[in-house]
Amino acid sequence: MKIKTEAGERHVLAITVDNEAGVLAKITGLFTARGYNIESLTVADITADHALSRITIVTSGPPPIIDQIIAQLDRLVPVHKVVDLNDAGEAHVEREIALVKVAGTGDKRIEALRLADVFRAKVVDTTLSSFIFEITGNSDKVNRFIALMRECGLVEVGRTGVVAIARGPEAL
Amino acid sequence: MTEMSGADMVVQALVDLGVDTVFGYPGGAVLPIYDALYKHPTIQHILVRHEQAATHAAEGYARSTGKPGVVLVTSGPGATNAVTGITDALLDSIPMVVLTGQVSTALIGTDAFQECDTVGITRHCTKHNYLVMDPERLGPILHEAFHIATHGRPGPVVIDIPKNVQVATGEYVVPENILHNSYRPQVEPDGDAIARAVAMIAAAERPVFYTGGGVINAGPAASAALRQLVALTGAPVTSTLMGLGAFPSDDEKWLGMLGMHGTYEANMAMNRADLIIAVGARFDDRVTGRLDAFSPDSKKIHIDIDRSSINKIVPVDLAIVGDAGRALAAIVADWQAAGHKARDLGEWWRRVDGWRATRCLDFPEKKEADAEIMPQRAVKALFDATRGRDPIVTTEVGQHQMWAAQHFGFADPNRWLTSGGLGTMGYGFPAAVGAQIANPDRLVICIAGEASLQMNIQEMGTVAQYRLPVKIFILNNEWMGMVRQWQELTYESRYSNSYSDSLPDFVKLADAYGWTGLRIDTLGELEAGIQTMLDTPGPVIVDCRVAKLANCFPMIPSGAAHTDMILQPSDVTGTMDDEAKALV
Incomplete structure (x- = not known):
């Protein structure tokens, strides 16, 4: 007997929660306990009094599972609001930052710098044999940049994961 | 301060x-x-x-x-x-x-x-x-x-x-306002959804109420509203294990429990219905059987206070998030305001009566005084002997639990305490202790299996200390009966570690804790033994010896549909494939 798994579409969820100990564990634990995917997760407090945090989770699953994830998150006591940014179609902005370290000399080093310019990546550190680039964009752009850097001496990558916000004047 | x-x-x-x-x-x-x-x-x-x-x-x-x-x-x-x-x-x-x-x-x-x-x-x-x-x-x-x-x-x-x-x-600070800053469960049902529910119920030809523990949790008013709504609509009612008592078991509209060890009529009605009204129930796998065959031709209304229960397992046509009691009362009020009359459900009831005619809870037994006691008979005798005394019944987990659910009737909520979701062996006896503490003058009986009881048997000391008149009625078949039944049905009777070896002498154990201990061995001793238990003040443990290899039927085998019930031992054929084994 083989165990079947279901493929699904990518969704970006924005969740506001009480900024208190254990909240992140509660949320990530819900995902592991119920077998949901986390592709990326970011969290930081967002209010002047540090009372609320915003968590952005990129997950994937068939539509009924996405509905379940939202309902399960929504009933957790410290969760204030859960919004599926995909509900607004493409009407949300997604960004992540990557720091990309590339080492090498000669043509590869020049090529790395030229590609970074094309991607509007910033050089934030340099030695005679390395660069650290900072690139901001949606995940696709960051992925493509990293893929190109693999050919130019990529040695290390750090990524923030996705933050996202709906377009237009309304708040979450 | x-x-x-x-x-x-x-x-x-x-x-x-x-x-x-x-x-x-x-x-x-x-x-x-x-x-x-x-x-x-x-x-x-x-x-x-x-x-x-x-x-x-x-x-x-x-x-x-x-x-x-x-x-x-x-x-x-x-x-x-x-x-x-x-x-x-x-x-x-x-x-x-x-x-x-x-x-x-x-x-x-x-x-x-x-x-x-x-x-x-x-x-x-x-x-x-x-x-x-x-x-x-x-x-x-x-x-x-x-x-x-x-x-x-x-x-x-x-x-x-x-x-x-x-x-x-x-x-010491007492909060003035305990309205939580983020936890605000929706208790009032949406009015439009209620109106749609009323229209769907009024239009249904084959409706069934499928109720669960949420009706009990919503308080006695919810059970009262359920009874009123059933009386107004004339529709049959079934319930999950957790919901027993919300609707009286002696009512003619009661179909019995549904699900794996539910009645044939309840499961067939669910399968053939054109409308299911789920109230405070969560479509557990023990209830639905094989999902792709679950109630295929029905519209479904789901009333639940937890939004995450809705569409979790079975997609529904109408969701009503809110307190079960308030939702039922709102449906009753809307139904009456709209001037609906109960539809003629005669044809539907004729079909239900046809399923009832299988008498699925009947069991074979010998009637002689020295015959061994069938466990179902023991539960029925206990039920008969306690009629009118409004007992609180707790159970452990296993065959005895299912037999109690099938053969013990409840007229009101909060009388039936059992571990449904987690299925915790060792629940029943301490639950009886808690129920007796809360209801010192009521008759509290724990229907137990000899294996489950031993998981928290140390509480005999607690009962002795507080002089609680708890009665433990053990259906003792010397097996972890449900495990043995599954091994018989699924693993060709390879009884791996399911025999209750080295049992204590429960009568002597009772004596050791200052309880009264009784033993019932044969059918002829059953009624008198139960009467002695009821007449004896203080805590009593009854070691009721029952047929060792009896199985709990009817039963939906794992991976099967509501329509594929095993009604009798003779219906059991072959062994299960891996898919079915994994679904258990």
């Missing part, structure tokens, strides 16, 4: 919240709270013999009264022993507040003596939990914890209190 210690605040908060009983077990990290309790005689503390039993007793207290159960245990093993009962309360939506002692804040994280990460361990088996680091937070947190445990879908809340927080002093 006078300063008081954290421990005094805990006890003061319990008093302010109307708590009359705490089930617990002392230990190093809760000694300050135990000392504070010593000075507050208004709160009765029931000393159990194992922390798991404290949680089940609190569940029994809660389930039989509708009030939250309260537990007090120490850190480390005290907390971990409570985890099973906490999880049981989560799965069955039982309101419970568990206070756990913790090592002092400076020692947290150092692997101190009797330290465990209680909030970490209980994070996913509680509705919510707290670690209190400041005594002045105790007042607000205790009040909030009771609010969360009892509002919306009820559940267990753990409050972990380090020992130095119990000792430190501060101001």
